[in-house]
Amino acid sequence: MAQLSDDCFAFGGPMMSVDEAVGLITTRVSAIVDLETVGLADADGRVLAGDVAAPLPLPPFTNSAVDGYAVRNADLPARAEQAFPLDGRIQAGGLAQAPIKPGHTARIFTGAPMPPDAETVFMQEDVRIDESGKIVLPPGLKPGANVRPAGEDIPQGHVALRAGQRLRPQHVALAAAFGLTRLDVVRRIRVAVFSTGDELASPGEPRAASQLFDSNRFMLMAMLRRLGCEVSDLGILRDERTSLASGLKRVAGDHDLILTTGGVSTGEEDHVKAAVESIGSLVLWRMAIKPGRPVAMGIVAGTPLIGLPGNPVASFVTFVHVVRPTVLALAGGLPEPLLPIPVRAAFTYKKKAGRREYVRASLRRAQDGGLEAIKFPREGAGLLSSLVETDGLVELGEDITNVEPGQDVGFLPYASLI
Numbered sequence: 001m002a003q004l005s006d007d008c009f010a011f012g013g014p015m016m017s018v019d020e021a022v023g024l025i026t027t028r029v030s031a032i033v034d035l036e037t038v039g040l041a042d043a044d045g046r047v048l049a050g051d052v053a054a055p056l057p058l059p060p061f062t063n064s065a066v067d068g069y070a071v072r073n074a075d076l077p078a079r080a081e082q083a084f085p086l087d088g089r090i091q092a093g094g095l096a097q098a099p100i101k102p103g104h105t106a107r108i109f110t111g112a113p114m115p116p117d118a119e120t121v122f123m124q125e126d127v128r129i130d131e132s133g134k135i136v137l138p139p140g141l142k143p144g145a146n147v148r149p150a151g152e153d154i155p156q157g158h159v160a161l162r163a164g165q166r167l168r169p170q171h172v173a174l175a176a177a178f179g180l181t182r183l184d185v186v187r188r189i190r191v192a193v194f195s196t197g198d199e200l201a202s203p204g205e206p207r208a209a210s211q212l213f214d215s216n217r218f219m220l221m222a223m224l225r226r227l228g229c230e231v232s233d234l235g236i237l238r239d240e241r242t243s244l245a246s247g248l249k250r251v252a253g254d255h256d257l258i259l260t261t262g263g264v265s266t267g268e269e270d271h272v273k274a275a276v277e278s279i280g281s282l283v284l285w286r287m288a289i290k291p292g293r294p295v296a297m298g299i300v301a302g303t304p305l306i307g308l309p310g311n312p313v314a315s316f317v318t319f320v321h322v323v324r325p326t327v328l329a330l331a332g333g334l335p336e337p338l339l340p341i342p343v344r345a346a347f348t349y350k351k352k353a354g355r356r357e358y359v360r361a362s363l364r365r366a367q368d369g370g371l372e373a374i375k376f377p378r379e380g381a382g383l384l385s386s387l388v389e390t391d392g393l394v395e396l397g398e399d400i401t402n403v404e405p406g407q408d409v410g411f412l413p414y415a416s417l418i
Contacts, residue, residue, distance in 0.1 A: 004030060004299050015288050017398065018356050021295075022325050029304060031332035032256060033358035035185040040176055043167050045228040046185035047152045049329040055178050062114045064090075066146045068071065069105040069127055069135050070118040073143045076145070081133035088114060114147060121146035164334035166228070184336050185363045186331045191224050192251040193217055194234035196262040197310065198273060202236060215384060216315045223319055224259070227327050236316040244265030244275035248354035251300035252280075256330050259323060272307045278302060288398065290357045291381035292318035304330075311381035317358050317393070320417045338408025338417065340395045347375035349403040351396055359394040359409065375410055394418075 014023075022344045035049045047413070064070065071084065087104035090096045092111035099116040100106050101174035106115055114121075120143055128136045154160050160178075161171055167185070175183055200214040203208040214236055221231045230275045232255065237247050248258060259273055273296060274280040282298030282305070289295075292314035293294040306323055326334060343363065361373040373394050376386045394404065403409060 002398045003029075004302055004304055005220050010276075015286050017288050018321050021322060025297075025322065025326050026335065027328045029326060029329040032186065032189070032330055035184055037182050037184050037226070037265065039178065039182055043172050043175070043183050043185065044169060045226070046167050046188075047172075047228070047328075047333045048161055048163055048165045048167055049178075049186050051159045051333075051384040052178075052180070052183070053174065054154045054156050054158050054160050054300045055180075057156040058153040058177055059148055059150060061407045062150045063148050064108045064110055064114060064121045064146065065123055065148050066123045068121045068146060069137065070100065070108045070115055070121050071105045071137065072100060072102065072117050073119045075105075076141060077102055077137055077139040079139055081138050083130055083136045085134055085282075088115070088327060105137065119144055119147065120239045123371060126393055132193065133322055149204040151201050154163075163333070164332055166328070166336065169375050170307045176401060186246050186333075187229055189257060189327050189330050190232070191257045191259055191327075192232045192234055192255040193221050193224065193230045193259045194247065195236045196260055196400040197236065198239045198240065200236050200262070201333050205215075211321065216308075216310065216312055219312065220259060220261060220319060220323075221318065223316075224323075224416050228331075229327060230318055241275040241278065244272060245279045248275060248300050248305065250280050252303040255303060257298060257323075257326065258303055258305040260305070260307045260385050261315050262308075272296060276305060276307075280305070287318070288355045289318065290351075292321075295322055297322070309381075312384050313381040313386060315361070316387060324418065338395075338412055339410050341371075342408050343371040343373045343394075343411045344405075345375075345394070345403050347403065349396070351373065351401055351403075353401050354398050356398055357396045358412075359391040361392065361394045362390045363392075363411070371411075373409060387414075 032284060038046060084103065084105040086107060087101050088106040090112040092107045094112060096113045096115035100118050106118065108121060120141060122137050122141060123146060126138055130136050160174055165171060185254065195217045196216045199211055201211045203213050207213060221233060224231050234247065234251060237244050251258060270296050273282055278300050279402045280298055280300040282296055286293055287295050291311060292309050294309050295318050298305050306326060308318050349359060360376040364372050364374055376390050378386065392411055395410045395412055
């Protein structure tokens with residue numbers, strides 16, 4: 001487990017910006033060092049433990065990029081079309097053992113190895129066959145056209161995959177192209193997840209008239225699994241600081257991160273802060289973010305703890321900005337900055353300066369072909385429908401105080417957030 005000092009998250013400011021919070025996490029969380037080896041089929045979503053240098057060039061041999069006809073550069077027609085006798089046929093997966101005779105051409109297919117001494121391929125749609133059966137090639141083709149040299153994609157020895165990359169399907173494909181069958185990855189981050197609050201009931205259990213079914217816990221567990229985590233579901237802990245403290249202390253030693261939702265504000269029945277302070281240390285963040293200002297982070301028995309707000313939209317937004325970089329840092333992963341795409345606002349909005357806000361929005365194609373963001377009609381941070389019925393979040397920076405229709409804004413699709 002990653003063991004941290006009790007003061008590693010100490011911060012003196014009254015209100016922490018989103019960038020300060022992310023910087024604090026990524027620079028002070030210690031990455032775990034435990035590794036494992038997995039097959040390619042199980043590598044997607046895992047964090048690569050070490051650099052992978054190309055064991056062979058890609059492509060490993062010079063080959064044709066098209067279906068067509070291969071010739072020597074010395075025989076390329078210069079000013080007028082020229083007829084060439086056919087000298088052989090090379091298929092993908094076949095061998096081109098003999099050189100093309102001077103003044104001849106060979107039929108070749110996409111991916112087939114180039115014959116010795118042949119350097120250029122004419123696309124089949126650019127040639128014709130005359131009455132005698134010769135291949136008529138047009139003039140003016142650039143030497144080396146339509147040929148993929150060995151190592152054109154990646155030369156042998158080049159570092160093609162870097163330690164800390166969170167592997168995606170394209171990375172797995174590259175490893176397979178090298179002929180690799182297994183990769184060394186960081187073991188999965190172990191996260192304990194629980195909700196707090198007497199007002200919650202787990203789905204499938206009896207619900208009192210004054211209770212809500214717990215949705216946050218299941219949302220957060222799903223998001224963690226998409227980040228490749230191993231998740232322990234601790235259920236719901238009631239609003240009593242002694243039992244909260246006991247539950248936190250019990251799981252700290254077996255997990256790399258503890259994630260809670262609810263009970264981190266400043267109300268009389270918000271007990272997470274007092275529970276953590278009784279067994280560890282806690283800096284209660286008042287992040288300059290909406291939705292989601294009450295976010296807590298601290299240390300319990302050397303294990304980092306993050307407490308997210310109880311409202312589901314606030315929990316979702318703060319997960320993206322706090323939990324996601326924490327998980328990556330614990331796994332030694334490379335930073336994955338969130339890069340909003342530019343769209344036009346199709347709404348009016350006012351906000352306070354000095355606070356970053358996230359507006360739930362859907363995208364539509366405008367008459368001129370541009371993308372427009374349509375704001376969800378209601379504001380509440382407890383509206384799960386606002387996450388289900390929209391496409392992502394419009395990010396409004398600290399300096400923005402007013403948005404008008406037609407104004408350029410940054411948009412974060414939900415698919416890019418986890």
